[in-house]
């Protein structure tokens with residue numbers, strides 16, 4: 317039997333960026349997938365999703381992510397009649413809702429970016445809980461790194477786990493293809509790129525990050541480009557704290573290609589993003605991770621990133637130390653590819669084509 321009806325569940329911007337290479341690789345093999353767009357984020361045309369047939373669920377993100385899981389689960393269920401495989405990515409409420417709907421309908425689930433763990437259910441919240449839940453019943457688990465494979469092995473995963481690399485690097489390679497080759501010319505003074513949005517930082521954490529940005533801006537050494545998150549609550553908090561501050565540019569969320577161009581022009585990145593932890597090492601840009609824990613220890617191990625949390629003094633001290641010492645900066649600026657070689661999506665598509673158990677979902681009941 318060949319798969320003829322594959323559904324990809326896409327809720328947020330990072331899911332779109334990371335699943336489009338998978339959709340393309342499946343289509344190249346004659347398996348045109350259908351996209352189930354949950355509506356968690358508004359996804360613009362520039363993401364390229366309109367190349368595929370879609371179902372729009374219109375399930376906007378909700379303040380309580382568990383409510384959104386239920387909403388997506390219920391809205392996805394009727395669409396899965398006749399589906400052979402449901403593919404979800406990462407750790408969002410859309411991914412878990414889509415995966416649960418597939419399990420309800422006895423359709424096997426494939427999980428792209430399986431096995432990421434901080435081993436702390438509260439950090440990041442709710443993502444750690446959601447990815448663990450998906451991996452418990454997914455039939456195919458596409459692990460981006462050897463560390464993720466090991467996490468799955470230790471948990472005794474029942475599905476088939478395959479080491480593929482992260483499709484983030486496929487998307488990065490594609491984005492870089494459209495940019496001028498080589499390292500871009502840097503400006504006269506250093507540039508720091510900042511993004512943040514994690515739920516566990518809402519409130520105090522965001523205030524502390526804004527205070528660090530303020531102090532670095534007052535140093536006058538660097539231009540700070542702060543790319544705001546689509547979540548209005550986070551964007552408003554940052555606008556209130558940083559609007560009209562000298563040496564700070566507040567930028568609206570931008571297309572992926574533009575974000576990669578901004579990253580390449582930066583001398584340092586401050587971010588709590590998962591995707592940027594994958595992209596910054598691949599581009600050789602030093603990164604301070606604004607979290608207490610990360611599920612991507614590979615970025616730290618390769619020397620490109622430091623885990624600094626959200627403490628103002630720590631962020632400021634590390635940023636100053638990196639920008640003021642050319643040796644430290646150079647050591648953190650070597651391009652490294654711990655998250656993949658840009659060929660994860662073809663591996664995933666091949667594994668789906670070759671999957672011997674495709675008629676028998678690992679956990680069709682329960």
Ligand SMILES: CC(=O)N[C@@H]1[C@@H](OP(=O)(O)OP(=O)(O)OC[C@H]2O[C@@H](n3ccc(=O)[nH]c3=O)[C@H](O)[C@@H]2O)O[C@H](CO)[C@@H](O)[C@@H]1O
Pocket residue numbers: 328329330331333334405406407408411429432440443484511513543544568569570571572573575576588589590591592595
């Ligand atoms: C806990 C955790 O780590 N969870 C991750 C999470 O997402 P995240 O933290 O990576 O989310 P963001 O930071 O929003 O997105 C980042 C991407 O967006 C691009 N970008 C950014 C700003 C902009 O203006 N324009 C853009 O194009 C940027 O280059 C990058 O590719 O969900 C994913 C889905 O399940 C998972 O993979 C994933 O583990």
